[in-house]
Amino acid sequence: MYPRLEINLKKLKNNLRIISNLLRKNKISLAMVTKAYCADINIVNELVKDENLVDYLADSRIENLKGLSQINIPKILLRIPMKSEVEDVIKYADISFNSEYETIEELNKEAKKINKVHKIVIMVDLGDLREGYFVEKDLFDNIKKIQDLTNISIVGVATNLTCYGAILPSEKNLSKLVSIAERLEKDYNIDIKIISGGNSSSLFLIDENKLLSKINNLRIGEAILLGRETAYGKRISGTFNDAFKLICEVIENKEKPSVPIGESGVDAFGNKPIFEDKGIMQRAILGIGRQDISIDSLNPIDKDIEVIGASSDHTIVDVTKSKNKYSIGDKIEFLLDYSGIMTASTSKYVKKYYIF
Template sequence: MAHIHINLSKIQYNANVLRQLLATHHIQFTPVIKCIAGDPEIIRALNQLGFTHFAEARLENIEKAKEVEAANTFTLIRAPHLQELKQVVLNTTMSIQTELTTIRQLNDVAKSLNLKHPIMLMVDWKNAREGVLTYDIVEYVQEILHLSHICLRSIAFNFMCFNEIPPSESDIEMINRFVTSVEKETSYRFGIFSGGNSSMLPQMMYNDLGRVNDLRIGESLFRGVDTTSNVPIPSLYQDAITLETRIIEIKPRIEVNSGRQYLQAIVDIGKLDTEVKDIYPLGHDVDVLGATSDHLMIDLKNHDQYQVGDTITFRLGYNALAQTMYINQMEKIYQNDKAIDLLNKHFNVCELNKARK
């Protein structure tokens, strides 16, 4: 039966590497967990490393994660609709906001609950998804500072979420200048300067990010890749989460148009289970031909060692990973690797020694 294979040790290792890497640049690592659908075992594994604050886009996933550990806190990274504002105030420690109308109503809800709610103001910087337009930021900040139950905690930027344009060295310089200019004009200094997501990692490696002191990292954590090029990051695992399928049929086929003969296998997943254009055979010299709702057809390239019942494992792109993790009917099998656990233990000892110094 097809299932998602989740190696918790590899996820922990990736998290340790990223945390150490960002720490050398004096940047806070905020794990983004939206692509794992609030999976309790993964969150528990991250809790074991000391991570207790996460970024998440869905309130229902936040509620699930709070059941794992009541001390977990969350930044909501999708702007809420008006009917969700009470949940936002009660269940998150900070939320991304982009609309003054929503922020005003959020202030009213927070006031009615006698709570103050911190917000992260997202700026649209060539991404064209969500965000306040740059020429409106000063007006937003000035009004927000007069709201009694809203705390303006952070300013944030996004790259490659919609427009697939990676951040450049020029972007880094410009967003730093922009934030400094806004602070000067409003006489307000932001505590958190969240400079982007996984796509900012290559720039961090080779350039000074200036005042950026937070990055929201999800895809590189769970997939181990440089999201600007989809190239593996050598120090990270790319197979922490994989899709394992079973062959249910093997037959010789003839391609109708060309007459080409080939050996075809069918495995037990389809379009209902994952984004089939975003899965890649792992350790198998085979090609994905296509899929229907419940069947995935594979060209075995005339390798005759395969038999019905054999396993074909797939590496998952981001869209496939997210879709598969949200399928409730898909079984999840968890693994801990003793050798990698020893490496993780060494990481933790190193961190402890640093803290003691």
């Protein structure tokens, strides 16, 4: 059945092993982020079995952590909890990342109901301007109030970089995170077990011997999936970048003009497209569209193919220069970037096929 996302679990396990060994060598715990592939239990089970490579499982959605409840590894909810989901957060997350006292108070109430102490990590915004306390005074003004909550335990601090504002991690900005952790320990007598210095974009600091020694945790997703750090896109030695492959079926293949004919309006997504006149081209249509995949993420394995556009359920590729003569029912294969893995994994219309 197609379209099909092929997932090579041997290659993923290889990538995980290399990154886990790198972090362990530097005394850094690994929170394996599972959100890009929707915490697919087939993938997670294969990655965590046999070897002790992962310290935490981490995801942005509590629904995904709920699906991993049978795996005996501590689970972290990465996205700031919604008040409407605190009951499930207490049930299915061992640790949650937080930056709002009002939400932490609700977590405390829910934890008290089942006589549980819920662990939290305080998020600090170091300039990427997504989640976290941005003004230190606000953070410390709330710490004493949080300490007074009987069923909440502060276990760490964390930051997120590069995901929204594309701000790179550095010795300078991460030193602020370490400084906050040290003050929490000294002035508030809090045992800070986790100082989480970011995601796959922080890996280059290890390579350059610039990651502060007190940073003892990273949350890693893309580097495991694609074998690269995400600050500069540098490949990690020994890893694979093709553990995920999308295979699509040709449903039409005809010669047509390269520019649509008639008065131009907007497309199905409200955009007014611009077309380059390349004359008559051989245009193949694939049975997949924007509802299933981030079109910009498609990298054809046949380098003579060009993706030229898509609607919600059709993708059009120019096969004019290809040495392969595609027929109806033939398959065209793509490597994916992170957004492609994420969207293809999320779509119920894309079949998942596992290579063990």
